[in-house]
Amino acid sequence: MKAGETPDSTSIAWWTRVAPKLQRAARCALFLDFDGTLADLTEEPDQARLPAETRQVLQTLARRPRARLFFISGRRRGDLWRRVRLPGCQYLGLFGSEAASRPRPAGAAVMQGLRLRAAAAITNLPQVWVEDKGIAFVVHFRDADPKVRAIARSRVRRILDRAAGVRRFDSAHGLEVVPREVAGKGAVVRRLLRAPALRRAVPVYLGDDISDEAAFRAARRGVTIKVGAATPTAAQYRLATTGEVRELLGLIAEALR
Secondary structure (H helix, E strand, O other), X not given: OOOOOOHHHOOOOOHHHHHHHHHHOOOEEEEEOOEOOOEOOOOOHHHOOOOHHHHHHHHHHHOOOXXXXXXXXXXXXXXXXXXHOXXXXXXXXXXXXXXXXXXXXXXXXXXXXXXXXHHHHOOOOOOOEEXXXXXXXXXXXXXXXXXXXXXXXXXXXXXXXXXXXXXXXXXXXXXXXXXXXXXXXXXXXXXXXXXXXXXXXXXXXXXXXXXXXHHHHHXXXXXXXXXXXXXXXXXXXXXXXXXXXXXXXXXXXXXXX
């Protein structure tokens, strides 16, 4: 938000409906996806960067006594931390399953075997590739032709249908494959909101992906926002761009003064 602006001057039309809820909140639990929400989607996952202006707003939010920040992503926790690097926040990698106080899922050898089979199955498909996350992997096909995406999805799903102990999530990039122990963002948000420290908190969840839909439902007592294209969603509100996300975060920081 620019100097001299007030919340009433925002371009986010629905802000006046949610501002009073946050102003009155004893505590606010902010759950923030990374790719497509805080940072623009990129062709290669490693190219994604947190804009400096967004980092400044997040730093302000992190200093608010009533705010608790949770960064939640399909990325590995260490990768997420390296891209954000804000102290005093929680980093929940691999759809929330990787946190400082929780063990890593088992089954790395099984996942690596499935990854190699998936990579072999899509080797001749243009703009389709596999990203290795160690105990998980992603079949990327966001930039492929729609017919190619359908072929890739079908081939990989045939492999996964015969595999035990795995779970898959559709995402903006393609198909995410994780160990069965990774229950997804919704389960993590529900668990955190049951903790004594957050039982009275107003949750605010921002995400852009299919994998965020369960979390929108888990946080429905608060404020849920879908970022990006106008597709069917369980979220209550919408933002079009990461720039609008930055504007909203600035408004939330003002509301939590």
